[in-house]
Amino acid sequence: MLANMMFGAISGSAVASAAAVGGVMSPLQKKEGYDPAYSAAVNIASCPTGLLIPPSTTFIVYSLITGGTSIAALFVAGYLPGILMGLGLMVVAGIIAKRRGYGVAERPTRSEMCQKTKAAILPLGLIIIIMGGIIGGIFTATEASAVAVVYTLFLALVWYREITVRDLPKIILESAVTTSIVLLMIGCSIGMSKAMAFSDIPFYISDALLSISDNPYVILLVMNIALLIIGTFMDMTPALLIFTPIFLPVVEDLGMDPVHFGVMMTFNLCIGICTPPVGSALFIGCSVGKVAISKVLKPMLPFYGVLVVLLLAVTYIPEISLVLPRFFLGYGG
Template sequence: MELTSILTLFGSFAVLLILSVPISYSIAISTLLTICVSLLFESALMVVTQKMASGLDNFALLAIPFFILSGNIMNRGGIAIRLIELAKVLGARLPGSLFHCNVLANMMFGSISGSAVASSAAMGGIMAPLQKKEGYQPELSAAVNIASCPTGLLIPPSNTLIVYSLVSGGTSIFALFLAGYLPGILMGLGVMLVAGFIATRRKYPKSEKATCKQVLVKTIDAIPSLLLIVIVIGGIIAGIFTATEGSAIAVVYTLILSVFIYKELKLSELPRVILESAVTTAIVLLLIGASSGMSWAMANADVPYLIQDAFTYISDNPIIVLLTINIILLVVGTFMDMTPAVLIFTPIFLPIAVEMGLDPVHFGIMMTFNLCIGICTPPVGSALFVGCSVAKVGIDKVIKTMIPFFFVLFATLMLVTFIPNISLILPKLFLNY
């Protein structure tokens, strides 16, 4: 029965994906078919709906729609251009200064908005014409933008880390948020290193050195935007409010900033922004509900235990096991979006990692970093498609250009995987984790 259930689950899921059925429906249908192996259709349907509903019955999930809404408000409210102006003066004298500006802006805007796709669209849309004017190769500009936009999924606040906290059985969101800072910064620095090396070889221009007055003016102009990170993360760490309450505060703060201080978002535009946020939220929550049902179906078919036994059979060396998990997640990330991948594979791999002595916070950052690479790769890489679209270049040209960036991202992933303190030093320092 177990073998039949496993074949039904993964076989039907693969077939539905090949047929281009939306991933939420693919997950839900394959789960229903699997449960039908052991139960009548009516009973199976009831189990699936119950598991989907119970998977969404969690207070922490309220943070996701609020962070999505605050990100959309920021995207329309003039925050992106101010962060780019600040990044320009910070990276002015580096070789290929506009590349470094792009990376720094992605790190700042991505961390505030919590969305790699929004960051790729906003920063790429503004930076691509400037870089083209300065003689930068369009496909290289797109590659830098795409490779650096996922930094915001590690630097908090991050919806992916909230989902991981939920599915991992309550891993501290505070600890996960703090743990994401250094890996996210390392990812950005890795991209800057490659971009700087290429820019030096191609003799791309440096920007004019910014005066102290220019640095001061651009910093002051960007401070209200950057304060959001201080308010939300500082409040969570200090215990003033929870991550969910912090997400609501983020909405209020970005609304005041965009409408009344920067005055670039009109109140008449709010209904459209809220509607777009509601659609995005519905997509994410449908994925979470469907994946909760699939997780139950996998547990019912003893999939996690079978995979654990398989890993034990392959090797009991932690290095080999972690490399194997990373390779599997890298492959999964090329075919599956981050949210369903976290929901489906966390219950499978986390027990193996914990049994080897890995901290759940460290594993969560490792897994998120891994899947960040996936959204930059075909055939399902959302950041890749958006980045190519705003830069108006072909995916085939960008993929060739991105090869050195993939190497440095993988190297950084290995550092995060095998040096736990990169992730854990801040939680230990601020939370006595």
């Protein structure tokens, strides 16, 4: 789970995290006698944590949709909710593992820890460079992505020599294809959101929500239920693009901060990518774990439960999201 938190933060992708960490850990856990379905459930539940822990591409997309919500504030706001998500899942996983009597690995020696830490310093420096540059005002989030590419290219090409110059055309082509898919998805979603705006659908949805109750807690609860349902049928980026313009005016009328709402919405949709029928993390996690989805759903139930409880805490306790931006950035939104 800690590996997923760190890998997801670097890659910005829950699916990549589930594939990479699950691909390494699943065979080791199976060898140690862990239930493959439980191992897959642990991987699936924890892989979205990196979407909250910065640097997060999800927050960048949200900032673009809302027309300029501070990316630095969103990044800093994601730390506590992301760490709480990881810790909550760890507690549940630990309780289950202890009840089932799973073995505990030997503690590494001090020399082994120093050796591994030394080997990881340069790759982990990427997070320090990106977050330090954005929060310090040295470069924007867009410029940070270019800095990250240059830094990782230097490590892979020069320092570790894992790739050669001949590999670059293939890497660039694969990046262009991936980017084009995302851009096409964004373009279609923006078109749909504009069509909905011209049809006054956001107004009708807002009116319907406010007609249910004038109590902000009830409206936020209904909104969370709606987003949980939406997240089971739609991937995170399209859901953000389509429903942020619809729900944001409603929560702003309730006096909710846009940074707080962005964290709440991201947390909510993180649960959606772990649920059937179209949860991308669920499918990838089951694939690398070599287990059927039907066998993973039961072990996932305790994790779903703690995620929903933490979602409600993030929703109704604004300081979980806003205390760090206010302390470090003087954010007053």
